[in-house]
Amino acid sequence: MFHVAVIAVLVALVLAVFRALAGPGVFDRMLAANSIGSLAILLLAGLGFLNGRPEWLDIGITYGLLNAVSTLAVLKFFRHGDLAFDAEDEA
Amino acid sequence: MKQDVILRVGVKTVFPFILMFALYVHFHGDYGPGGGFQAGVIIAAGIILYALVFGSAAAKRVAPVAVVERLVPAGVLIYVFGGIPGLFAGKRFLDYTVYAQDPLHGHEWGVFIVEGGVIVTVAATMIAIFYAFGDRARG
Amino acid sequence: MELAINAVLLTLLVAISLGIIRQRSLFGVVLLAGAYSFLIASILIVLDAVDVAMTEAAVGAGISTVVLLATLHLTGSMEYPKPRPAVLPLFVCAVTGVALIWGTWDLPGFGVAVAPIHQATVPEYLRVAEAHLIAPNVVTAVLADYRGYDTMGETTVVFTAGIGVMLLLRGRRKVGADAGLDAKPGAKT
């Protein structure tokens, strides 16, 4: 049964990588990169159950927490052109 | 991103869990994947996330520059001093069996202290690099 | 199953690498590099190298994207077009690659039990770890206990790298401002 999940996630990964390579704009690539992160977490969970080592989920939680950091960094860079921009400066 | 209520509330909610998870990775490193280096990186990522959404001034109130930059060498010193008691006990440098009567517990304590040095150095270095980039960009 | 997963992930890695090479906008490069690090961490998990996968996930996905973006802010976000095709570097890369592949013929196969590394040190480590240590994760035991000196060296390396970056960035200010480098993320694609 876990095979089904792993195969589905792999198919989705292929499609997401296609969107990341083809995506016309930066935002499409960012969307695809974010989805690749989510799919990697699901792949990891499925693989952990498939191999009978579900304690690998720690790594999945790490991915989930840090995926947000990188995506928000890119978005902040686009909004303000600066990573360390202070919110107080904004009128 | 001050007006972004969703981002502010979301990050405020997630931030403590990131730090807690880093401590879990650190203390659980003996039993599962992870250890001092990974935990240090996760702590630094948490602080950077805070800086991204609330601005670097707010982040510098949480983790002041002076403290962070002093913690960078302090971690290495923690590591080195973790090995010195072995010398005083007449054993080798970084011999952990001196920390407890039972050598097994001594090993556990030794690994704990040494990994503490690693986590401090790694987290402080990452945060200091981020601050340095931000200050440089400011001019 | 494992072979199929590895094949799919490695193919995706190759595709993303080619995409990174063909990409002119450096933002796209940073984003694709993030996706790359997720995929390679997945491969490391399939190979059962869990600690390495966690490090790759933490550093590659979290910190390195932020640091690369901060660098882009200082340098500008478009790659300059190359003036002429570079034949000599291509030649050097091709020769090196062929030499490396040639060298792998002498290595033992992947996961073979008779490989030297599984004969000499690993059984000894596992035996001692089972007898003397509480930590069930032998990687932690090896890193912090048997190879304590190495890990001390690595901590010093991190410390030195941090000090170096801070000195470089703090040193002389506003040198790049006159050198014709656009400091704004101007050309957004």
Next chain:
Amino acid sequence: MALLIDALSWLCIVTGSGFVVVGAIGMVRMPDLFTRMQAASLIDTVGAGLLLFGFMLQAGFGLVTVKLVVLLALFFFIGPMVSHALAQAALHEGVKPILAEDRRGRLDRKAKAGGK
């Protein structure tokens, strides 16, 4: 009882897999950024939710289930947050969504051009 739980987790995992694939197909096939985002959010919400719930039923009570719950909470908290920030940044940057009127107008024009 065990059979019931097994069947339920089967159902969850298969449905979740279907949703993941559908979301990925939508991410490739949809015409513009915002519709793609909507398709991709299917992976983060329904797909991940059903898959992780199915895994939870398989794992039974224990530390693994707690980790899965944490992972699920992470998906439900961070996914919408990032999607919101992405959409806002795209709008701020001047990416315009394709509206129904535009589509219809374009289709009409295409039909006319084809008719002539």
